[in-house]
Structures are given as C-alpha cells and as structure tokens.
Amino acid sequence: MQWEIVIGLEVHAQLSTHSKIFSGASTAYGAPPNTQACVIDLALPGVLPVLNKGAVERAIKFGLSVGAKINSPSIFARKNYFYPDLPKGYQISQYELPVVQGGTITIQIDGAEKTIHLTRAHLEEDAGKSLHEDFHGMSGIDLNRAGTPLLEIVSEPDMRSSAEAVSYAKTLHALVRWIGICDGNMQEGSFRCDANVSVRPRGTEKLGTRCEIKNLNSFRFLEKAIDYEARRQIEILEDGGAIRQETRLYDANKDETRTMRTKEDANDYRYFPDPDLLPVEISASWIEQVKSALPELPQARRDRYVAEFGLSAYDAAVLTASRETADYFEAVVKQLPAQAKLCANWIMGDINGQLNKEGIDISACPVNPPQLAALLTRIGDGTISGKAAKTVFESLWNGELDKNVDAIIAAKGLKQISDDSAIEKIVDQVLAANAQQVADYRAGKEKAFNSLVGQIMKATQGKANPAQVNAILKKKLDE
C-alpha cells in the first residue's frame, strides 16, 4: 500500500521582549539559576500578572505577516496542571480567542510553492526548568525561564513529508527573525518545534491517529524524527496494528521516538479565562500602527526580486532566507542595478560558501556590500576576469590592503589585458607556433580552438580578457 504522511507543526517562538510576559523580570539567557525570578515568577501568595504589551505587539506583528485575523478581544486562560517548574500550578496561555487566528505561510518545495495554513498563534508563558542532576536524589528548579513570553504557532496538518515540514519550519524561523519578534536561537530554545505526525493510505481523506513528537530543537532532528515516526506508524499498520494516540519524545542519540505519555494519562487542563487578566482589546489603530512599522516581508521581496531584477524564484528564495542576506543583496545590487544576477551569484556562492565554512552570520561578514560591489564593478567593466576576482575576494576576506579592491588588483597584478592590439600580437605569436592545431581547427576539429585559447591564456598568465581572446582568435582563424 502507498502511504501518505500528514504533518502539522506546533512551534514555540520565544518573543524578544526584554522583560517577561507577566512580570518585570529580565528574559536574558544564561543567568545563574533563579536570579531572574521575581516574586511574580515565584508565584508568591498574593502576586498578580500584568500583561507585557510588547508581547501582544509581537503577536500582532506575526499575525499581520501571515495575513491572519487579529482577535479583539483576545482572552488569556489558565491551563491547570501540577509540575514543580510551573510555580502557579497553572500556565497562563490562551484557549478561546487567541491573538492570531488563521493565516498562511508559503513554502518552497522542489522548486514549487506550497501554501501551509495556520490554525492560530497564541501567547503564553514558558515554564521554568527542572534540573535532575547534581542534587543527589532531589531535583533543582530554575525559574529564570518561568514567565518568558512565547508565541505558539499552530499549523494545520498541511504538510506531506519531512522535507515540507522542514521547509515550513525554516520559512517560519526566517519570518519570525525577519520581523524581529524572536531571535531564533535554537540552541537556547528560542525556537522549538513539536510535530504531529500521522499516516493514511494515499488517496484517502480521513486522518490517521496522530502522535505528537515533543521538543525538536533542530531542523535535522525535526526531519529525522518525522521520518522515523512515519516509518514506525506504517510498520505498525502494515502489521495489522493500530496507532495509539500519544506524546512521544525524540531521542537524537538513538534516532528514534519513544512514548512519553499516552492519551489515557493526559491531563484535563481545566482551561478557564484568567480572572486576573482582563480581555485584551486590540484596537484598529493599534493594528494600523504595528502594520505601518512592519518591514517589507520575505514573500514581497521575493516577488520583487523576480519582477525587478529578473532573478529566478529559487535565487529570490535563497536571497530572502534571512533579512540580513536580503539587505546585503540590496545594498550590493543598488550599486550594480544592471548586474543583479552577478550580485546574486556571488552572494549565494562565494559569500554564503565562505560564511558557512567559517560558521559566521552574514551580519558579521568581513566583506561588506560596498566592497563586494567594488569587486563586481571591476568584473563588469572588464578590469579583471572572473577567475582573478576570486583571488581579490580572498584578499578582501582576509583584510589585505585595507580591503581596497583596486589596490589589491594592482598589487597582485590581476588587471586583465583588454587592449585589442596587445592581444592580437600574442594571438599571432601563438598561431605561428601552433600550425598543427590551426590546421586541425580548420579541418573541423573544434577542440583545437580550446587548446589555442589555453595557449594564449598561458602566454598572458591568465590576464587576457577571455571574451576578447575568443573573438580575436576566431576572427584570425576564420580569415
């Protein structure tokens, strides 16, 4: 039987507010345990939550970016359960009327676009951390993270492969960073995925029983966990078994998922509107204000790059993978508007390649947009060859000669020979010395042409302008 995998993702994006969602304590990462937990985070008797407007604003920002409905009023609800790192014995979250309702995300998959629908995105507070090591039979509780604002973004079960899920997660990751609501740091847990996975016979409508895989904190784990889980479910079904609805945990070391809790021991969270927080009224003018401050979104930029610069959809997608990359591209292309493809190729190739190799972000790229533009200008005006440009790029990267492109070209003697008469002279010399190959070419052996070009380039130490060499050589041979 042919199986179809059905995936929906729940992503927890930590919002980039300086203070917590219901208290004034700092959200900075990595402080010593419990130094960023105030009386409210500790849930002392009598304390009350006060909503951080910045968190709501970020949720609105997200909602507008995905074309969602912004609910007003929006309601905070209590999700009741006991756990030592949940100080109040309930998590303040949203149940009915989340800030963000609906919306879509467009992903690129196999060169085509696909629309993933969002169910909702709601605000909630993070829990603290339980530390089970180092306490000799006891557990330690660190409440620094308790009360950190999260936006839980829930998708519809619209994805059909781990590749689509990864593409969706990456697109979402880029978007939240793009609009500045989340730093996207997956190691620090700022962007965490839960995947709902089920399978069904291809061609059928009814969704299979799903399992939720918790806390996937890298795109690679997301992919591997989904692949493993889908295989597991298919095997069970093909053996005549049934899937049990449950929450599973992905073990990266063993590359497998295993049961965390079954539906039977699932909590009844007893959601009800939090009486300590009033319904949040989100006025049209507030929405308008947030909208006017939104940057141009990735999708809009992609479309513009195709229309304005004639780039392929693929190139446009790569360049808009992050706002920093797109901004970099725009800064370069501004100086070479006629050479957008050349700019794109260099950023996607040499720049990205070198950044990846050294593991640094484009915001810290040693070659800045004006420097790259200066380099590309020299290719465009024929001063240097594409090959020589690589050498110049390397020097720029290494910070030689104050990163002055012209100084580097001069110092390294990389200037192309673009003088027709100079090239003609060398061509004549090479033709005279290679009579056999000239004869071969004239006898129809096209290959001989390349060999002659090679000789000419060798004679000029690679500095002759290849286009001119080709033209002159062809002219002379065809005379």
Next chain:
Amino acid sequence: MFNASLKQLSIQLAGKKISSTELTSEFLQRIQQLNPEYNAFITVNEELSLAQARAADQMIAAGQASPLTGIPIAQKDIFCAKGWLTTCGSKMLSNFVSPYDAGVIERFNQAGAVNIGKTNMDEFAMGSSNETSYYGPVKNPWDHAAVPGGSSGGAACAVAARLACAATGTDTGGSIRQPAALCGISGIKPTYGLVSRYGMIAFASSLDQGGPMAKSAEDLALLLNVMVGFDPRDSTSLQREAEDYARDLQKPLAGLRIGLPKEYFAAGMSNDVASAIEKALDEYRKLGAQTVEISLPNAPLAIPVYYVLAPAEASSNLSRFDGVRYGHRAESYSDLADMYRKSRAQGFGPEVKRRILIGTYVLSHGYYDAYYIKAQKLRRLIAQDFADAYRQCDIIMGPTTPTVAFNLGEKSGDPIQMYLSDIYTSAANLTGMPAMSIPVGFGDKNRPIGLHIIGNYFKEAQMLNVAHQYQLATDWHNQSPV
C-alpha cells in the same frame, strides 16, 4: 482612648494630645490581655508595631501627618506585609513570612498608619464563622458562645472588642459585611477594582475585594480614602480620579429612594432581624427617605452561582500552594506526586479541600459548560436585575444576614447551612457593586443585627452618607461589648 472613634483619635494625634506610641502601646496591651480569650489575632509583633508608631510620631512632629498617621489598624492575615508572618489562616502558610507588602499595606504605610497585628480569619477566607481557621475560632465579643462571622471574623472581633481602632477585611461573598453585622460594627466592600488586590492572597479573583471595617461610617470614609487607589500591579485595578469619600457625609437624605428587594424580605429571615430592619427603615423614613419595593428576580440564584464560580477560581488560585517553593511541605514522601498529595492533604483544612474539589469538578472537561459557563451567564442576569432596580431607586437595603450570630459549632458540620449565611451578600460580589453593613440593633440573645446597604457602582460616598446620617440619628454603632 480605645473607645474613641478613628476620627477623634486622628484629631488628638494631630493635636499632639496623645502620641501614636502611647496609643499603640495601649492597644498592644489590650491585645495581650484579651486576645487569649478572643483569638482575634494570629500574629502580634510589638517591635514592628511600635517602630511604626515612633515613625508616625516623627511624621506628626514634622507636620507631615495625614488622617491615618499613627492610627493602629489591624490587618487581615490575607494581606502580605513585609517581615510579618502571613498565614491566610492556614497551616499551609503557617511558616510564610512575606518578603513584600501588599498594595493595601503600602498605602497604609505611606499614610503612617500602624499595623497593630494580623487578624484571624477563615482558612483562605473560606468560611462564614471563622471556624475554618487553622488558628482556631474567634469569639464574638457580644457573646462568647457565638461566632463572630467570617471570613474577616478576627477583624470584626478586633474592632468590636476595641483591640484595634479599625481593621481591614476582604469580601468575596460577604466576608466583610457578614462579620461586621454579627459583631455590631460597620464595614464596606467597595466597588470591585477600587482596592488593589496585589498582595491580597487570592481566594476568587473576580469576586475578592478588600475594604475597611470600623466603628462608624465616618471612620470607614477616612479608611477608604487611603485604601482606594489605582495599582498598576493589579490588572483589574481601576484607574479613576481620586475622590474624598467623606465629602457627602453631611448631606440630608430627603428624597432618597430606598429600594427594598422583595426577595430579601421573604422567608428565611428571622423575626428579630426583620423587626430591627423595619425599625431602621422607619428611621430612614423619618430622615426624609422613601422606600420602594423592588424585585431582583434572579437574586435567589446568587448562592448557587457563587458556589460554582468562587470554588472554580479558588481551585486554580490555590494550586500554587504545592510545598515546592514555600509553605508547608510534608516531612516524608516517596516521590513528587506523593509530596504534592501529602503536603496539600496536611496543609489544607476540610473546607478548603471541599472547595478545591467543587472547583475542580465544575471546571472539568464535560462539566465546564453546564456549571462554569452557565454560572457566568446567570451572573450577568443578576447584574442586569440590579441595573434595572437602580432605575427605580437610589440605593438598596435589606438585612445583611438572615439571623443573628449563630453558636460556635452550630453550623460547622453543615456546609449548606453555612453557605446560606451569604444569601444576601454574595450578589454584590457577583455584580461587583459596593455594599456595606451597619449595626441597627440587637436581636435574639442580645446579638447584633446589621443593615445591608447596596449601592450602584462607585456610589461609596453616597452609601457612606446614607449610613452616617443614620448613625447621627442613632447610637447603635457606639454600643460596645466591652
């Protein structure tokens, strides 16, 4: 000195006829002498109180006094006060010394008032007799066999027995007004949102409201002037222009329309209460007011609605008491679940457990719509009844309680009977309207009777005026059991 009103003491302090240190010492001495019998206070801290008294005397000497400067006020043990044991009447918090001040405590401190001690109360404010307190019951100063009412029973007793000049209370279903009535003092629950709930240990967040308890309406006005005020740390706190609650005290009552809900004058009210209320209404008619019969058809639903919503919120509010970070933790346990189970089983008394169970039940999957949602809808209907009634009258009156104080132990085995103590009072919590009780005489066994005055939203000044005019014409409020 201890029989003087807050107003009188305030004048004497400001005129340096007495010092706060003297006054505070006198009350501390009375507490030391009489509290073993009354059990009105859970915690007394002479050192902290006297330090505040000395500071108040300095404020007065420096000419920085305000009406409450130097006045000893008893604080209900539901308000967190920095450096004070704050138990909420529970074993669960029997070791909790608050590291911070409640909004209300801060306001009293800023005014230079003296915290004379933390008063006894029903555990987590759940009760109408003060019998659910982990620290034992409080006695009614008028009759030591009777309950003082609850949950602010210690506060009412402290004021009636002259152990404090005034006291704070909190009122979720009648917890200020019912004990005020049973102890023969005055108490007001302001409009929901006027008094900060920050640092006031939550019972039912949408119903809880702090308020003052004192010997007279005039004193209540002075106390409200300090207690009311916007607190940005409480999202339900209302941002309104400050008002002087004493401004209308002297207004004549001619033309006042008093609404008498027929549902509150029906079966259930005892004869002694009925006749005292009738006499009080006669007094109002003499003062120029007229009475009109009104109807609050959904009023009888207030108790069932209240006993769905209050436990629902309480079950969640009390989840933080888990023995993990503070409060009682069982000495031995096998694992995490066992620690929770034992700590909470040991830390909470039976009434609190009963309400957590009710609340958990009504919020459970499959019951939520039938109980919680339904109760919320009825809550709106009850509010609508009052809105309609206020088209026919300016203020509503009735009995605060159906009977005078019952005996200690009389109802403690019968929760339903106990819950009916709040039959007239809980509607004001459900609607958020201000309501108060003032003493209007004595009934069976010479136990006090309270008149319930319910006002429209933010009509506290008018209610205090109505109460004060009655107190100018009568002297029930000046009667003392000691």
